[in-house]
Amino acid sequence: MDAVGHHAGPGVVIGFNLAGVRSVVALGAHPDDIEIAAGGLLLSLPAGVTVDYVLATGAPTRQAEARAAASAFLSQAAALNFHLHALPDGRLPAHWNETKEIVEAAASLGVPDLVLAPATDDAHQDHRLLATLASTAFRNSLVLHYEIPKWDGDLGRRNIYVPLTPDQGRRKVALLHEHFPSQKARDWWDDEVFLGLARIRGMECRSHYAEAYTVTKAVLAF
Template structure:
């Protein structure tokens, strides 16, 4: 059974992304919160990405987590084709689980994008004794659903997240879905749901509660 989860007790994190920018879009506010933890160890795992896009992700991770010790595992499986490369994706996720972690962040198994969805399904099969938080990524598919874990964000932290996204992923800024109002609007909506100004929302399928 997973140990009880406390953000203040996190010392090791595994970040799983299907594509460069997935992790920061879905959990950039949480990364900024974790950045204040002394001695934080991070395994940053991407399954796809061109060399230029992987370089963006590497730079972004160090900006979001400037004091953490980050081990990168940046792979080049075919973008948009991960279900056809299930065995390779599974090997990558299993390798990321070596040594365990206090917290895992991954996309959701209910995500409409096939690459995100596969990674969300694989994460709990490898991290059986770790709290897994599934982040959300806004997209044209309209797949945003109900979430059951919220992280409140101050206005400064929400703005900082968006600024870092814009600064470190310049290749994406011409995309129709890459928009400050989209990122801040979703954060405001999730904030309303948990009675804060801004928030990130996650799904957690299993947690252990202690008295």
Template structure:
């Protein structure tokens, strides 16, 4: 198992189809980023109230020293494939912001059509950056084998869940939104990388430099 340190990451693009996608999938990674990191936070969908939740959550998950820029869009939830051109422009516009050290994007095999499209577009738009494709647990049961892990301490894992509850109150009524679901998956992924908790990602292509 080869380690990769987040300490050297200075710029991140975080792509989400919906408010809460990024935090559910990569909240622990956000908590682990170094102070001073520049983060471009991009959402494809979201009504104003949900976008407000996302703003609040992103600020809470990131260090106060982070340079955080929001790029929030309001395409129809669940209909991104029908708005392919607009969705591609959102991703391409994010890629034109610069060459980030790290890109967070949904899995290209995600069962949700909005997630899947963003993941597919990210792979082609960000050819010169490391793209971590994240996982989002859901009714469809599409969790699969991952090849990159971000270990989390017990404190980080529980902090992530506490922040999810605090900043996304609109989702609390969902039958899957609870500590057991979030921490259960984190515990399984932690076991897979010899940590207590972890988040898991997929990298399709990486370039080693010496």
């Protein structure tokens, strides 16, 4: 699907076309964050898009998983640039200056059409910090704040949806399993979690599956 659907009220849907997106910055605190939250959107991006893929943490083996996953989720025609860092997992607030430098370095690359970042209400401290910094660093880009299912139970109301076909939803989950084998032992890493959330978000926007995001500020251009 090429459209991001936003429910503005009962029976009202405003469409934003992903087909016009030419540049994306994807921010993740940890390897697999971006794909779990926005893998369907990555699969929907047009050929020829430039993606700057930024991770704040990750051991070499986990970063290798992220490299392979990003390449699989994106079109072969995409220009994919990796900016991978190895700050301590779970300790980003204690490394505020270094994290801010990572985000500002990504923002200095240009003005992307779209920025993907964690949600500001995410219960994980690493995610929340990236979310806050993204909003201040990318003032002239549309920032979509994504959600990640987790033990903390922090899923809430979202206001932007990326509809996914059944094939896209299943393709996303298959790629997650294929490219993040280190995570398969986690008790929440399974098809029911990923597709269950996608089905609920799909129901909310009258699609079979969907990913959901939050936009805290947007400018309409006419």
